[in-house]
Amino acid sequence: MRSFFRIIRFALQSMMRNFWLSFVTVSVFVLTLVTVNAVIVLNVLANASVKSVEGRVQVTxxxxxxxxESTVKNVQSYLLGLSQVKDVSYVTADEALAQFKENxxxxxVILAxxxxxxxxxxxxxxxxxxxxxxxxPFVLQALETPEYKPFIKDKNYNNYESALRVLSDFSEKVRLGFLILALFFGFIATLIVFNTIRVAIYVHRDEIGIMKLVGANDWFVRGPFLFESICYAFIATVVMGVLLSAFLTFANPAIVAFFQGVDVDLVSYYLTNALPMFGAQFGIxxxxxxxxxxxxxxxYLRV
Amino acid sequence: MITFKNVTKEYPPKTHALAGVSFRIEAGEFVSITGQSGSGKSTVAKMIFAEEMPTSGHIHIGDWDISNIRHSDIPVLRRQIGVVFQDFKLLPKKTAFENVAFALEVAGESTKRIREVVPHVLKIVGLGEKGGRYPRQLSGGEQQRVSIARALVHRPKIIVADEPTGNLDAITAREIIELFTRINDFGTTVVLVTHDRDIVNGLHRRVITLRDGKVSSDAEKGKYLLS
Structure with a gap:
């Protein structure tokens, strides 16, 4: 346990003595996490948008x-009996006219x-x-019965399908783009960590040599380097948490306003999932x- | 205590650092190993603390067979051997106290014991008041004393000193050698690698002389034989 604490002390000393190297490493880790969190935010927004658009699809x-009126109410009951139908609302002629005028x-020209x-x-x-x-299509087909067909003047299908497809495709492409960016930053982070540790080994070569001479075992020599890399991951995750909190504090009201009527409360999403999400990011x-x-x-380290 | 049996060390492609070296050093002895540059004396020193392995032959340090030592056993062996170098090998960003304490920290000693032992050892080497100084604030002789304190702090059975006076003036060198003889008086085996004629002749102790990787002379109360 004593040796464990000394390993931690040596790791922290190394990070402080090579401050700028540590700073760059943490920065690249943070950049990687920024892209990962951008993917997560986009995912939440895209899912909420798709759900919202899907909810608006209706046939009049x-x-x-x-x-x-009784015929129309019969049709309403008939439709409500179909398992695919979620809701059927009745609109009187006057309401239809008022709605038309409002729209x-x-x-x-139309009003005239x-x-x-x-x-x-x-x-x-x-x-x-x-x-x-x-x-x-099934619901519309169900109205083609001889009993109801003569009373039906028109069926207006507000087809959001193409809009949904465009939205899904777009969000999928953006997600893919950010994932590629995250992988790219991950790769850069790997290179930088590799170089940081290589430089740290070079900087500490005398100390390592002396450690070995006075009888330090392998883990005592290697431990600080390993702990250093865990510290970088931890600091980067904490910095990301702070940056995200700041971003959400300022941006969430604007996002909620932009997605009017869509349930996109990112703050509560992150609060609910903070532990597993940041835990996973730190772990990776x-x-x-x-x-x-x-x-x-x-x-580079011959022990 | 230290046994070299027909030890050979080759560096590829065809350099023979040692060729069939044999000798035995008993516990508590003070032995000088001398020879010209390239005679193999530093290789002998490095083999004692397992920094180098023999190409053939056998080396025994106490119960340890260095020729077949497991990698994981090397740190344990080194905690029983104190090593002193010509260039001191001190950590510049640590004080004298911290440099000495470092040897105990890596060995897992408690902080309490480190605080007890280190000032005591610094006092033995004559630096009782200078523990808080950094190496740059100490003279060459004082730096070497810190290095000796670090080597001593484990209470090792053997001290190996590879040209410990090489960077020091004659008076300081004599003081350092006196320190080694005092350490030897307490029962610690001292292996002194040096090519300093005055030091070897002034010691009146056993001298092993190497020439071209071979033992050319091994004499009790020996003299520096090389021209």
Whole structure:
């Protein structure tokens, strides 16, 4: 245990004596973590966006003006009986007209043409939401029965499918790009840790020689270098945590405002997953550092 | 205590540092190993603390067979041997106290014991008041005393000194040698590697002379025989 604490002391001394080398190593580790966390943030945002868009996909079925309310309510009950259907809301003719006017309030031509028509040209409607966007063709097909078909004037399918595909493709590409960037920084970090330990071995060559002469065992000589690499990983993870907290404190309100109506609370996401996420990041960095250090010691440290 | 049996050391391609060297040093002896540059005397010193391994032959240090020593046993062997070099090999960023303590730290000694033992050993070598100084703040002789204190602090059974006076003036060199004789008086075996004629002749102790990697003379109360 005594030797363990001395190994830690020697490692910390080495880090302080080679401050700038330690600084560069930690910086590259932090850059690697920044890219990894960028991937995580993008993932959260992309998933929330896709979910939100999926939630907005709906089909509106317009009925002819001679369709009675009870007929429309029957259709509503029929649709609600389908397992693919999540929700069906009934819209009266007046509500449909009000909604139409609101949607086109900035389009004077449409509003003027609406005034030309005598009375309410719109009938009752049903707004249908499915559990999955892919179920809509089935739901639409289900309305093609002789019992209901004569009363259906139109079916307006707000097809968000292409938008969803574009969004998914885009977020996938961005994620891939950031992952490649993370791997690149990981590679650079590996090289820098390797060089840091190589320089540390060079700087400490006299001390190592003397350690060996006075009877230090292998682990006493190698231990400080290994502990040093774990320290770099730990400091980088802590710095990343601080940077992320600062970023989220300032950016989260803007992000929430930007994704109006979408549940993208990054702060609570990170608070919920902080321990496993930063634990994993620290673990991976520490393993990367230990592996690189072991390799550098095998090459340059003859004990 | 120290036995060399027909020890040969070759460096590729065809350099023979030692060729069939045999001698035995008993516990408590003070032995000078002399010879000209390249005669193999430093190789003998390095073999005693397992820095070099023989190409053939056998070396025994106490119960240790150096020729077949396991890598993991070398640190344990070295904790029983104190080594002093011509260039002192002190750590410049550590004080005299810390340099001496370093040898005990790597051996896993407790901080309490280090605080007890180190000032005592520094006092023995005449640096009782200078433990807080850095090597650059000490003279050559004082630096060598720190190095001797570091070698002594384990209470080793053997001290190997490789040209310990090579960087010192004649008076300081004599003081250092006197320190070694005092250490020897306490029962520690001292192996002094040197090519200093005055020191060897002034000691009146056993002298092993090497020439071209071979023992050319081994005499009790010997003299420096080389021209």
């Amino acid at each position: 079925v317009y009925f002819t003006s001679d369709a009675s 086109h309030q900035n389009d004077p 043409s609406l005034d030309e028509v005598d009375g309410n040209p719109l009938g009752q409607a049903l707004k249908i939401r499915a559990y999955n966007a892919g179920d809509f 960095l520490a393993l990367l550092g230990l592996g690189t250090t072991t390799f550098a010691m095998r090459r």
